[in-house]
Amino acid sequence: MPNLRPLAIALGLGLASLVITDASAAPKKKAARTPAASAQCTDFYDATNAGWLKANPVPQTGATTALGQLADRTRLQQRELLDAAMKSPQGNTQKLLGDFWASGLDEAAVEADGSNPIAPLLTRINAIKKAKDVPASIAALHQVGIPVAFNFAPDVDLKALDRHIGYFMQGGMGLPDPAFYTRTDADTVALMGRYRNYVKQILALTGTPAAKLDAEAQSVIALETELARNAQSLAGINNPFNNYAPISTKDLNSRYKNLQLDAFLKVQGVNDDLVSLADPNLFKALDGMVTRIKPDQWKAYLRWRVGDAMAPYLSKAYRDAEFEFRGRVIRGETLAPARWEQVLNAINVAAGPMVGREYAARHLSAEDRRQAAWIVDKVREVQIDAVKNSSWLSAEAKSEAQAKLAALKIEIGTPLRDLDYTVQPMGRGSFGGNMLIASTWRHREEMKRIGKGNADRRWDVLPQQPSLAYDIAQNRLIVTAAALQGPVFNAKADAADKFGSFGALVAHELNRAVDAKGALVDAKGELRSWWTPADKTAWTLLGSRVAAQYSAYDFPGVKGAKVNGALTQEENLADIAGVELAWAAYLAQEPKAKPAQQQGFFRAWAALWPQQLSPNEAAQRLTGDIRAPGRWRTNGPLSNLPAFGATFTCKPGQPMQRVDNDQIKIWR
Structure with a gap:
């Protein structure tokens, strides 16, 4: 979201099953066979996203992704909002935006x-x-x-x-x-x-x-x-x-x-x-x-x-x-870009918070906001318990981490502190003139951040841009209005779906409060390292194991290449932690859920990450993307979680269920 911090996405290949035979068995005797793993136990990413991957072939350039499609949908929603504001504005802010939009779409007038x-x-x-x-x-x-x-x-x-x-x-x-x-x-x-x-x-x-x-x-x-x-x-x-x-x-x-x-x-x-x-x-x-x-x-x-x-x-x-x-x-x-996209980009640059205010009013219900806040609280509760019971965190670090998580601020939909929307009337006469009016207004509001007591005004993303982000400086979780729709948040879905997608992404971000970078800012908001040397060593060892796991994975779309485990290590750690914590939070709410219900949790996680990358895009991401390909964002964390194997009856040693000694455990 500038600056949407995009959620990462990834390329999927065709479904494959794995059959292991004993090639050294003596002739005339039946070879000992390990039963073929199910599709879910072989490659859960492919098994879950087969329909999406078929419907979205590999593009010639760029990428097609589930989360990219969400971002595209939010842009269409903004276009519809501005069209309505242009035709029949409701209130002064919509009048300003509608006139701004109309002036940009009138190419003859611009010329x-x-x-x-x-x-x-x-x-x-x-x-x-x-x-x-x-x-x-x-x-x-x-x-x-x-x-x-x-x-x-x-x-x-x-x-x-x-x-x-x-x-x-x-x-x-x-x-x-x-x-x-x-x-x-x-x-x-x-x-x-x-x-x-x-x-x-x-x-x-x-x-x-x-x-x-x-x-x-x-x-x-x-x-x-x-x-x-x-x-x-x-x-x-x-x-x-x-x-x-x-x-x-x-x-x-x-x-x-x-x-x-x-x-x-x-x-x-x-x-x-x-x-x-x-x-x-x-x-x-x-x-x-x-x-x-x-x-x-x-x-x-x-x-x-x-x-x-x-x-x-x-x-x-x-x-x-x-x-x-x-x-x-x-x-x-x-x-x-098409003219409407050019104008939308311009309005978001100069008057993005105005659009965000109206977008949230139109697309975010009070009930969705309430549900999202409830899930965040449940995930936070589980993370506090996980910190208390951590086997690798020192006593002093546990105390500071609990205090920091308890003090966490949560802002859902729009910033808690609104802006002053007093702006000169824009009219429909001059798009460039309107850009300067709106840009002057936004600069004025930016300058108002400066000074004591204004720190929590800042968002690095706009409400109409899909994003979940942890703000380390403010110890604050930001969830934009645009993020609260599928596949991130399905309002009508059951608890398994909500915790597997939105809950896991929330846990991914909350982990930032107490990871190696989060440990540089304490619960009072002061810059100091509150981890002991032993805590840092334990985290480094966890990171090395994660890097080794992901470095063994093939990089989809680039022949012979492997994932850069060191480059993607930080995000992979957060993914593994996020799935662990969200699963624990889900079980705490639905302790009697049957395996058939539980499966929805894992499918919701997998549905976040399908993507198709052009060859050039895949090559660029191989060397520059700090996030693993979506196949491994799906399969990597799940293969470390015994609950996944139990839910889909995967046996240890099958691709989707690592043996116990190989499993990486961060907060469980």
Whole structure:
């Protein structure tokens, strides 16, 4: 869900049965035979998902997955919601969304609008005369949701997880990796050539005369290259601790006088006394660039950044230029999305929380929310008991883990704290104009996160995106409204189905509170490691066994390849733990369930993971996916659970029932 953290999915092959014969038996005697394992005991993934796999053949490109189909369905639900809001809105928020939607679908109006939506921004940029005008223009663009020169965004204060602070970080570059600007290999040189052409296209559309295009494009890339030379690598920037260096806002101006960062914060509506600025060398360089770089070069750069940021929402010339470079070259897309999908993506970027509010009201019933909360509580109760009875966790770690699970916050459907939906009237006249209105509103709401007491406002996903996620900073389980439908949550199904799908995914996430990463944040929300060395050793040994189990599995769709057990180890541990805990929670509620009823638990788990991958997609996932293929997300955890073998009468040693000594036990 940006950022839906997608639930992983996987490829399935044809059903196969296994017959083992004694090839060394003497002639003229009947060979000793082990009875053939049933389909369920051979490959439960195939046995359960045969119908789905037949109905969804391997695609030529990309992937077809059960959870991907759920995501597609939620997008259609959003489209229907916006259609209804356009035709007969109920309330002010729907009126805003309906007008926004209508303005985007009217392609003729968008074409006629041309560059008009960004004309006021370009006029302001073109009015820059002196160096002192540059910081005010930078601040004004950030205010409408177009970050230039650097990034500034709220995130959790790593020393006080109950608050957000503003993070000043590197940014302002048009390419996703700073290394692109300085590498000299042939592929990068070719990429930079295409990038230069794209910059020229946008500059031409935003007012650069033809005679100056080459020079201005070169000046833009030179400015971005200077930013890149002072930037961290992608690996560095992705480490949150590398970005954390709190500084009093009072000290900003004395260090960076030209950037006028105190005025910048006021324009963003930020009045906090603390920010994080972890790249003093970068901001010192930027401070010098404000006065050293001529105003005309800044003007070209800022016009380019505005045109690039807004290109997907403007006329066809902008959209085509953006798609040819960003779509084809950067994102690897072959076809542009349908117009309605483009508009939906845009609205979710600029006004996603508005859509989420209406989506939950339309698609999430109070009863579904109640049932989901009840299952979460039952799983949590079982996990607390499992921690108490753990054979590998130390006494002090058990105490902290129980306290942390007891303190867990649960948010189902939508964030507990709503936003302020006071937005300027949008109307149907200008889609690009509406993007800027909505983007300004969302930026304003983002800035309101900053300060004490606002930490729990943050969701990394939108309610209309299917997701279950554990928020380690807030010790919070997030279940979006869109996730509460099949195959994740079947409202009319029995308890076995609900615990086998939704319950197991909940347990997968709750395990995060007390695993190796969860053990870095205690029950009070403070950053400290509360595991003993013995706890860490025990977890490492469990992880090694899990990695070894999964490394023995063939990777479906890639001949001769095996699953990368080390890469997928963390998710596989959570899957095994999730199935264990959800099964225990189900049995606690249905202790008298017959095997025929119990089978539904395991079928619901398997129904989460069917997928068909194209050969290229399978090859990419082999080396890059931190989750195992869906065949093994299904079969791997179940083969470690004796209850599965008992339910389907599988014998130890058959593919779906590991012998006792080989079974991995995390919380049982």
